[in-house]
Amino acid sequence: MSLLRFLGIGADERSTRGDTDTVRRISARLEALAPDRARYVAAFAYVLARVAAADLTVSEEETSRMQEVVERVGHLPTELAALVVEIAKSQARLLGGTENYVVTREFAKISTREQRAELLLCLFAVAAADARISSTESGEIAAIADELGFTRAETNGLRARFRETQGT
Numbered sequence: 001m002s003l004l005r006f007l008g009i010g011a012d013e014r015s016t017r018g019d020t021d022t023v024r025r026i027s028a029r030l031e032a033l034a035p036d037r038a039r040y041v042a043a044f045a046y047v048l049a050r051v052a053a054a055d056l057t058v059s060e061e062e063t064s065r066m067q068e069v070v071e072r073v074g075h076l077p078t079e080l081a082a083l084v085v086e087i088a089k090s091q092a093r094l095l096g097g098t099e100n101y102v103v104t105r106e107f108a109k110i111s112t113r114e115q116r117a118e119l120l121l122c123l124f125a126v127a128a129a130d131a132r133i134s135s136t137e138s139g140e141i142a143a144i145a146d147e148l149g150f151t152r153a154e155t156n157g158l159r160a161r162f163r164e165t166q167g168t
Helices: 003-007 021-030 035-052 059-073 078-110 113-127 135-147 152-166
Strands: none
Touching: 003 152, 021 035, 035 059, 035 078, 035 135, 059 078, 059 113, 078 113, 078 135, 113 135, 113 152, 135 152
16 A cells, blocks of 8 residues: 555545555554544654655664654654554655655645644654764755755754754
């Protein structure tokens, strides 16, 4: 099942049901959320996974940071945040080339500018979770920032703010 169908983008309601046990489980768990909130959390998690997987490896530290962020931002229980992150990582690895832009564009449509800025800060936190932001991850964040409508100067300002608050 594609993340687009999971998010309900470009598919009718019948086709948004999961094709695998894992997706069915997460869909059932996210059904407790309002549909708009579930889409927001799923897209947010996917974009985090996009950055974590940019250098073709997702470290345990990045996974842990993603889970913390998804739990906090999504107001989800720990076990559900972990499940959302695992699905997002899997989708980013399997379908990243085809869905990265589409999911990020969808996130831009369903979020406020403040929420998009929060996502960018979280992207820096995930990329730095393993003690360094690779040039590949940095490039991916820059591309995402552009897709979300931020200028290079705004992105650099957010990165500087991240450094000040995170000590990196």
